[in-house]
Amino acid sequence: MGWGGTGGLAGRRGVRDAGRVGVQVVVAVEWFDAERYTVARAVVQRGVAAVFVVGFVVVLRQFRPLLGSHGLLPVPAFVARVPWRRAPSLFQWRYSDGLVVAVGWVGVVVGLALVAGLPQRAAPWVPMAAFLLLWGLYLSVVNVGQTFYGFGWESLLLEAGFLAAFLGSDDVAPPVTVLVLLWWLVLRVELGAGLIKWRGDPAWRDLTALYYHHETQPMPGPLSRLFHLLPRPMHRVEVASNHVVQLVVPLFLLVPGPVQAVAAGLMIATQLWLVLSGNFAWLNWLTIVLAFSAVDDRVWSTVLGVHAGGPAGASPGWFVAVVLAVSALCVVLSWWPLRNLFSRHQLMNASFNVWHLVNAYGAFGTIGRRRTEVVVEGTLDPEPSLDAAWEEYGFRGKPGDVLRLPRQFAPYHLRLDWLMWFLALGSSIQMRWFLPFLLRLLEADPPTLRLLASDPFGGERPRWVRARLYRYRYAKPDERRATGARWVRQDAGLMVDALSLETFARRTRAR
Incomplete structure (x- = not known):
């Protein structure tokens, strides 16, 4: 009787304790899941994958004559003098032009599958594995690419692809911590570019930079001459608007809701203006894709007429644990780029680790006059x-x-x-x-x-x-x-x- 009574009381307490733990787990999962950003996740995952496809097509078409065995800067000579710890890459293990072709085609096929949304229909580990494969393969290319791959948008693609791996699949809601890291990434891209301009060439501060930029930029596009011929007062308005969008607007990405969506919209509009006025590889397009991460499903539905699918399920425990660990790592790595933003000697397009995670960005701190x-x-x-x-x-x-x-x-x-x-x-x-x-x-x-x-x-x-x-x-x-x-x-x-x-x-x- 005593045993039975004691056991019953302990059982009831156990049920109540388990219930409280269950509620805590549910609350934690509800906090972890950002169910209002499912469309944004789809745009980011497919958009980043599409840029990876472009990047791997470039590998297939250009890597061998530039960096192959008979290239201008041969990879075999590079890996012979640079150890793996300074440039981790599949090609440190073995290099051949045939392996480059294999890497390129694997990247294209996996990227196209993600663009079509096929891995996203499975469990969260499937798109995670697909994006991490793209990230690893492209990292292998960038780390041996020397000056031909010394561009800021290489690091931007690698960081974006790494974060996209942890956005989950259609079966679960997007993790809020990864979304915040994406917003932090866009903020660094825009604010870094704005600060490097303001601290750099005086032409940005006196609003005359666009008197020259469209004519002296690296690769003009078909409309660049027409942009250059705009009236000079218009150029001054462009520069002033650029300062507002890059120095002020990004801060509002961290205010979820309509304000955040308006900030993203302003940045997207500015990036489209840059797309029309020049050729900057995938820098502008990838920034546009990442900015869409700040547009929630209500805005997509109300303004754009795009509706989210059905409600997503709760994230499994293993996925929560992995995402929180990765998020914590990115927070730690954020110290160096954060310090860089406030530095008088700000670095432009710098990676603080060989994995190209949580980088510093910027563009055109100096403007050529001729x-x-x-x-x-x-x-x-x-x-x-x-x-x-x-x-x-x-x-x-x-x-x-x-x-x-x-x-x-x-x-x-x-x-x-x-x-x-x-x-x-x-x-x-x-x-x-x-x-x-x-x-x-x-x-x-x-x-x-x-x-x-x-x-x-x-x-x-x-x-x-x-x-x-x-x-x-x-x-x-x-x-x-x-x-x-x-x-x-x-x-x-x-x-x-x-x-x-x-x-x-x-x-x-x-x-």
Whole structure:
């Protein structure tokens, strides 16, 4: 009887205790789940995956001539001198051009599956595994990509892809901690860009930066000249608006509700303006995708007419534990970029760890006043005399032919063309790849020639190549009507004197 009474009392207390624990777990899960952001999750997951697809297509089309075994900066030579701990990569274990192709195709296929939403229909671990695979493969590319992959949007894609892995599947609500980390990412992208401008070139502070930017930016688009020709008061309004959107508006991302959605909308509109005015690879498109993470389902339904699916289930315990651990890691790693934002010596597009997680971002702290282009020429003549017939190589994106309308390539990234812009700025480190590039032209190397828009010699080897500098500016309306030219250029002298295969052979023997 005593045992029975005691057991019954203990049982009832146990039930009550279990009930309280159950309520606590439910409350914790309800706090963890952000059920109002299911559409935002779908946009972020599919959008980030689409950018990964673009990135891996670039790998398939450009990696081997730039970085392959016979590339301009061969990966085998890089991994021989840089240890794994400084550049973790699959290619530290083994490099072959065939492995690069395999990595590229796996990235494209997995990315397309995520764009279609197939892994998201399964348990949360399936999209998690898919995104982590994309992140790991692309990290392997970036960490051996050297200067050809030294762009801030590489780190942005890696960080975004890593966070997207922990957004869950359609079966569960999006984790609130991951959403907050996405908002923190967008805030760093925008605020970092705004602060680097305000602390940098005085042209941003006196509102004159856009007098020059559209003409001197790395790769103009088809509308860039029209943007440049806007009235100067309009340019000043653009700069002032940019300061507001990048320095003030991002702070409102941390205020959930309509205010947050309005802040996201302003940033999206600004990014679309940048898409129209230039070619910045996937920087603008990825920022747009990430900004949509701050638009909740009510806004999607009311303003855009997009309705969320049915209610998602509670997140399983293992998923909650993994997400909270990853979120805690990202919070710890946030110390370095947070400190960087407040630093007088702010770094632009910096990674504080080899995994490219929680990075610092920024763009155009300095604005060029004049545009200089490197023009590469070759000749079939036996001697590089003044009378030699020099023919110009055509690049796909960078200005060359003054009559040609620039094309819109973004979000696709023309890596060689972008580095030609840095080369023209006088960056000596770029000569490490440029001289091998000239050698490949002398060899009429087919993979290298496919990176170009035109080969004036139709695949035949030139006898000599050289590089000249030209000053470029947009043609004024009357000049455009008179000549049909979109650019006016002026010879600024020789950059690299005439080289031949024999010249390279002598240099090799001398070393």
